[in-house]
Amino acid sequence: MTLIAFELSGEHPDLPAAEVIGVLQAENVGFSLYYQLDQILVIEVPGIIISQMNTLANRLAMTWYIIEVLGISGAEFADILKMAEGIEFEDHISRTYNIRTKKIKHKSHISSEEIERGIGKILYDKGFKANLKAPDIRYRAIISDSKCIFGKVLECIDRSVFETRNPQNKPFFYPGVLMPRLARAVVNIARVRQNDIVLDPYSGTGGLIIEAGLIGAVTVGCDVQKMIINGAKLNLDFYGVNYSVFLQDAGDMAIRDNCVNIVLTDPPYGRSALIQAQSLEQLMMHSLNEIYRILRFGGRAVLVSECNIEEWAEDSGFVVSEVYTQRVHRSLTRRISVLEKV
Secondary structure, eight states: OEEEEEEEOOSSSSHHHHHHHHHHHHTTOOOEEEEEETTEEEEEESOOOHHHHHHHHHHOSSEEEEEEEEEEEESSHHHHHHHHHTOOOOSOTTSEEEEEEEEGGGOOSSOHHHHHHHHHHHHHHTTOEEOSSSOSEEEEEEEETTEEEEEEEEEEOOTHHHHHTSGGGSSSOOSSOOOHHHHHHHHHHTTOOTTOEEEETTOTTSHHHHHHHTTTOEEEEEESOHHHHHHHHHHHHHHTOOEEEEEOOTTSOSOOTTOEEEEEEOOOTTSSOOOOSSOHHHHHHHHHHHHHHHEEEEEEEEEEESSOOHHHHHHTTOEEEEEEEEEEETTEEEEEEEEEOO
16 A cells, blocks of 8 residues: 655645545545644655556646645654655656655744755665756655655646736636636535536636536536626637536526536625525525436536525435635635535
């Protein structure tokens, strides 16, 4: 068995780990949880398939690195050196290396440079040569919760690709939408798989279904404003995803029963948006009833909301499996509710 560590972004206390677990399950990776530390998730897998690690890296939005764990020790300097001494490095000594240390929330009195020099000396004594700028192998030591996780970097997640898809960079812009990193995390928490049919009944400018489409889903969007539908088409065409969008009401969709794998949505209430309903409760109940109707059994719906919708979801027949909160600013806290049709 092999240990794999995910160095998480820390931008939310729970979402990054939940996203990793969602991606592992969506990609059918057999694993068991081994450790969960502050901004570190360690899993046990039968073995490493490099192409599989690359697939995970291309999906994840709230992870920095995927690391093959070579050793785990206490966070004291002597413990770290003892752990490094005991590692049987399998890479050929002709390959060069560098070492970088990350102290999560500065939870160590030892400097990063001291750790890097200490482990580097051990590698040098074993015959390896350092190359700080262009190494063949990158090692990483992460200090978190009185533990040191040390290993070889398998993948570095390029989070900058999400910034290129920020709302203002898309052909059609409209305010009040989710940022791409959060939208991708929502897709991953939902366990979207390639060729799944994914619906957003309040698709707006298409942010959620763009992220789902980029990992191979067949996407469907709905909105009640023709201008928004036309703008969403511009965005979806720009990113080349497989999509259909319709001008229709989320509370009365022309979609047959039990035909959608996943529903992802960020309803427009609480912002300057066109809402044709007598009340928020009426809007959400009609929408949730429709979402339940069209979702296949075993399917998931993830709703990003600004209020507690869980009771309404249960009244519609859903099982609420997970709820995450995210403080945006003083007057706005998002709720990300994961619902299942069982």
